Amino acid sequence: MQHLGSFLVVVLGALCATHSYGQERPGTSEIFDRFAGGVVQIEVVEGDSGGKAGIGSGFAVGEGGEVVTNFHVIAEVVHHPDRYHARLGDDSQAPPRLRLLAFDLVHDLAILAPETPLGQPFVLGNGPYRKGMRLYSLGNPFDLGLSIVEGTYNGLLEHSHYPRIHFTGSLNPGMSGGPTIDDQGRVVGVNVATAGNQVSFLVPVDRVRALLDETAAPDFSPSEDMSAELHRQLDDHQRSYADMLLSNPIQTVTMGRYTAPTQPAPIFNCWGDSTHGEEDRYQAFLHVCSSDDGIFLSRDRVLSILLIRHQYLHSDELSPSQFYALYSQKFQDNYGRIAGNDAKMTEFRCRTRLIEAGSLRFKATYCARRYLEFEGLYDVVFKAASLGRPGSGFDTALMLSGVSLDNAELLARRHLGAITWQE
């Protein structure tokens, strides 16, 4: 009976697709009535207390045997499979469990399997899509009940290595993992994040398809050790990200007589600012590069991957000791609080020395801390302040999260090597 139902839906959808061109677009309530059935609420509960650790949305695909959602909705199940499990959020006495099949950390996706196949599975869309296209987002905002939100497709983000669709619509927490569909009910993306003010983000459907293809493979079986799988994905990610960074040609920016590296890759967003401090006794210039990539590892840790920050200071008025008192203060801005909570990390350890690099002299510090649960993965902060000139100073900071020490060293060496001074 279920299969017949979904078959009819597919046929209906196909019929509508062939006739949609030239016809009036279906209204939002119609879309809701037709397609909302396949959306489910997902709860992550703690085994002992039964308390909810998190809720989100998801949707059935294929024959109803798989549920798609975000990795961050079910992250606790990956980190502590013995304590947490996922289940459907219905109001019954014994809500059916969802078994984790696979996940894709960097694209923030996860595939779960229900105990019995669900009805009204969604069809995945194909693209290409045009900016301005009308989209409909489904999900459970703030546990208020299944809802539909209208919005617009606005293309892929420029400053993101891992693709994200810019969706202009008001998504809310709780809608994570729900589908965003076109007016034919085809999935265009998966709700993943919002920045407020009608700026939201979706995971493109082709990433969903890629993950489903994996689970559909004949020899596929869910990992025994999800933590090890997570570690493997983190390692793959940092390696491919570092390769991408290292293969990009070095670009530079000029600050005073110094040139320094900028724009590590096209996906980075760089901007500068100048500040005149304290009644113009000195001038300060700032240059920052960051990307919009953020990998949700857990509630307390979102990896921001790479950040660059340069500061240039100059003064004609201050005496050398006054200037260096200021310079020291500026060099002190430390980045111990990168990427969130420190509970799952070791302390930082630093190596600080006075070094020479070409014709320049620096006070350099190279700091790192390790992920407790993931061997070989570190947060690294490399800072250097140039020395020897009484009235001008340049300090740089390179912050990396979730990298191997080898890659961090390569990136730091490259970073330092790109700093020069014109006579």
Place this chain on the structure above:
Amino acid sequence: MVEILGRRGQVDQRFRIERFPATVGRAYTNDLILDDRHICAEHARLELSEEGAVILRDLDSVNGIHRMDGGERVRIIEVTRGAEVRMGRTRLRFLPPDKPVAATVPNRESHPIWVWATSHWTAVLAWLAVFAGASAWTTYRSSYAELEADTLLTQLSYVLLAMLGWAGGWALFGRLLIHRTRFTGHWAVVCVYGLASLFLEGAFGYVRFLFAPVVAVTRVEFVGEGLLLAGLLYLHLHLATALRLRARTLVFVAAVVLSVAFSELNRRQTAKWMQTLPYWSRLQPVPQVWLPVESSEAFFTAARTLGSELDALAEEELADRAIQEGPL
């Protein structure tokens, strides 16, 4: 000649025996009265023997006479050419009257500047000027913000008032204890302490620039501060009390130990919740040629050891958590 010796062998009193026999004891009827409860009212007698020797005879006393060298009890001891005995808890030394004394030591006058600096009232103003000047100068040379003259003066005034109170307190204490106020001396001590503290701070600005280890440098600074504080206390006690060298030295050592311990405990507490990178961000305007540098190549290569350091840390941390959380 009889000398009564104190606990450290110094001479407390001297008596010349004019005629013999002379009685020795606690009662007021004696020729030589010794104030010691372990000495009998009539304890001993100094006599001239037939040969002309001077002897000390025990008069059946309770605690007797003991030789200093050896400690044996004697009834009669010859003291003509000098001897040391113990009666009760008192040490006595007998000397012939013609014992030569050591040569005269010429009196070395304290340097006039030293005397002036620790006693004359004008020195108070001089010390004030020196300290205020040094304080203002160090503040000025490390400020990059516009310094208002009156803010500087206000801050300085607070410090000086505190110092005045401190020095005054010690002067009062000295007056009560040994009837010597010595305010100039106390004031000089506080000012020297202030100057030394400023100097220490400045020196450590360079230490932090050149040396990397955060905890070690901090501890050395604690020791330095402790020494200064202890020195301050020592000098105040020297001026305000009659405490002898040994007592003052004890206070000095205790002050250093307590100061360092307190600072260290404080450091550990704050380190727990302060999330900062463990490096010194202090920079100094030292010309390039004088900087003790290593190559960037060596720097990065050596930094690889951080990996194993962090692995060890992680092992420790995980082991601790396993103990805390217990089996699931």
